Amino acid sequence: MTLRLLLLLGLIVPAVASVPCFAAADRVALVIGNAKYPDADAPLKEPVNDARDLADELKRDGFNVDVLENAGGEAMRHALDRLYGKIKPGTVALVFFSGYGIQSNRQSYLIPVDAQIWQEADVRRDGFSLETVLGEINGRGAGVKIALIDASRRNPYERRFRTASAGLAPVIAPTGTLVMYSAALSAVVSDSGRDHSLFVQELLKEIRVPDLSAEETLNHTRVGVTRASRNEQVPWISSSLAEDFTFVTGPAGNRPAGGAAETNVTPPPAPTPSPTQVVVAPPAPPPAPPMPSPAPSPVQKADTPPPPAPAPTATPAPVPPAASNSPSPEPNVAPTSIQVALADDPTIKSLSAKIAANPDDVSALYRRGQVYASKGAYDLAIKDFDDTIRINPKDVEALNNRCWARTVIGELQTALRDCNEALRLRPNFVDALDSRGLLNLKSGANKNAIADFDAALKINPRLTSSLYGRGLARQRSGAAQEGALDIANAKAMDPNVVQEFESYGVR
Incomplete structure (x- = not known):
């Protein structure tokens, strides 16, 4: 996930009524x-x-x-x-x-x-x-x-x-x-x-x-x-x-x-x-009133009840076949014209030149994969993460990012293996917990999703994606009021979080 923060730094000089004015x-x-x-x-x-x-x-x-x-x-x-x-x-x-x-x-x-x-x-x-x-x-x-x-x-x-x-x-x-x-x-x-x-x-x-x-x-x-x-x-x-x-x-x-x-x-x-x-800033306005629970998705109807919530480092149950075969967004296979546009991106150009000079430049491969993923070119991102993991099978960052990219395009079974491996190599890895929570949410394993998002939020209480994802999972599990509160708090921190999840195929 990305960070940005905008900083305004001001060092200001005033003059006091009882003290001579500064020149x-x-x-x-x-x-x-x-x-x-x-x-x-x-x-x-x-x-x-x-x-x-x-x-x-x-x-x-x-x-x-x-x-x-x-x-x-x-x-x-x-x-x-x-x-x-x-x-x-x-x-x-x-x-x-x-x-x-x-x-x-x-x-x-x-x-x-x-x-x-x-x-x-x-x-x-x-x-x-x-x-x-x-x-x-x-x-x-x-x-x-x-x-x-x-x-x-x-x-x-x-x-x-x-x-x-x-x-x-x-x-x-x-x-x-x-x-x-x-x-x-x-x-x-x-x-x-x-x-x-x-x-x-x-x-x-x-x-x-x-x-x-x-x-x-x-x-x-x-x-x-x-x-x-x-x-x-x-x-x-x-x-x-x-x-x-x-x-x-x-x-x-x-x-x-x-x-x-x-x-x-x-x-x-x-x-x-x-x-x-x-x-201290005044308290934030009260959260929005509870939102009605969305109707169960086709995945939920076809899914069997999820297994008990795993511990933070535990491996969840495999994704049911019905979930993995459920409708999901088409993979973002970039047409030639889009690939050309991506190739003209200055950051991608620079990284591609490094990879052309050294096809095993693992740092350049991983970074280009991140750029592709940030621009929605998930198929290209996954290829770069594939090469990164081929060179270093224990690269937990690449495993997590490939899990997330595969989850977005609906490759849930292979995504689950990536997230589980990342968490085996680095227990309580907050990014992988968040990614696996999204995977479980998409597959309809709502209890497992809540467990993963809970674990992530214990490590980083302001992880907006986990807060919003937990809200959706709670609503789908019947806890409408708790889910609405999570969703309202997440939207207060990041008004774009709804659009972000919609881009992952989650509504």
């Missing part, structure tokens, strides 16, 4: 808007526009701003080095990042557009840890550090590995830091398709209000986003600021370094109190 040279900012990721289906619409508008506003507020658009790893590294070089004791620093972010090992990573992410270790290699960035800024002597993080989007790497949680992780930040995420911890927000994000729209409104402390500015932003989204998007704030700072002091015309502020801007009513350490 323009003492305010520095790095603003990054990453929209064009080759692994995504389409470019994001919001990040570049948001970065440009926020950069313009920060310049009017006296910041020395460096702006990057669609930055790769080297460009981001050089920009961070430039930022670090500008910092001296007492400097106020701001870093804004809009794009994809990934949570790994309870840390949040900013992802450059050229990141090559195939497994979780690649996140730490190609991504930029928010905690590391804040720590470096603090080590250079910055007085105020504010991170604004707008990276809670569902990322395109999710199907490649499924051990990382959705959304972003809490930050362990140095003293004097104010951090804001555009959504709650571990939550994801669907890209709106608009030119600007709701988060940045509300943030810009509040930054322009004179004499608000930075904490008040961000709290008002949180209220505005929560109300405008009808509680569907609730930003998260953490603060360890010891003093108040403001973006704009006095009348609107008193901005540092020139540039008039907008006038007659009023804060939202009933602002929330300023936090001392962490402002």
Whole structure:
């Protein structure tokens, strides 16, 4: 499964009414808007526009701003080095990042557009840890550090590995830091398709209000986003600021370094109190009312009652012949024209060149199989996983991915062997438990599906596919209310999960 996480990093400098205003040279900012990721289906619409508008506003507020658009790893590294070089004791620093972010090992990573992410270790290699960035800024002597993080989007790497949680992780930040995420911890927000994000729209409104402390500015932003989204998007704030700072002091015309502020801007009513350490987001809205159980599928009618639920590492009963012969989506055998289109994909081109030079390049074969699977070319993916397993029969990742791909196209008997072998080699392998749960769900072995999804959720409670799959299996087993709750919670975390399961032939 893939991960993405979008991160918005902001280090913001305010001036306090009781303290002299910081000079323009003492305010520095790095603003990054990453929209064009080759692994995504389409470019994001919001990040570049948001970065440009926020950069313009920060310049009017006296910041020395460096702006990057669609930055790769080297460009981001050089920009961070430039930022670090500008910092001296007492400097106020701001870093804004809009794009994809990934949570790994309870840390949040900013992802450059050229990141090559195939497994979780690649996140730490190609991504930029928010905690590391804040720590470096603090080590250079910055007085105020504010991170604004707008990276809670569902990322395109999710199907490649499924051990990382959705959304972003809490930050362990140095003293004097104010951090804001555009959504709650571990939550994801669907890209709106608009030119600007709701988060940045509300943030810009509040930054322009004179004499608000930075904490008040961000709290008002949180209220505005929560109300405008009808509680569907609730930003998260953490603060360890010891003093108040403001973006704009006095009348609107008193901005540092020139540039008039907008006038007659009023804060939202009933602002929330300023936090001392962490402002916990309000509780999510109650789950949707129970959904009616779907009618039994033809597979269920023909299937015999499933055997008792296995232990997490146990092998389920073989798939009944009636289930394996049941109607399933046609294998995605790509016509020549589609194969040509896939061959023109830059990532596939690069991997195919490596395989042509060395047909036993197991890493390139496995990665190309993942790309094919992510694009729905399951027959081509399975061929690459076949070759990967031929070279290394104990490759549990390839076994799991082949199990999942075979399950999607309805090859349930052979898929079951792959998942069982992956779990024999690596007991409690969460990805294989999730894949086998999907297999059992498709075969109508609902009790076995629930057992596999239960085991996966004990390891990763926010594994959306297992939560949604368990909901369907519970409904089909007669536990309508419990199933509806699982489904509602899964849809709250990932609104696209229904469409994802429909693409697997599960409704």
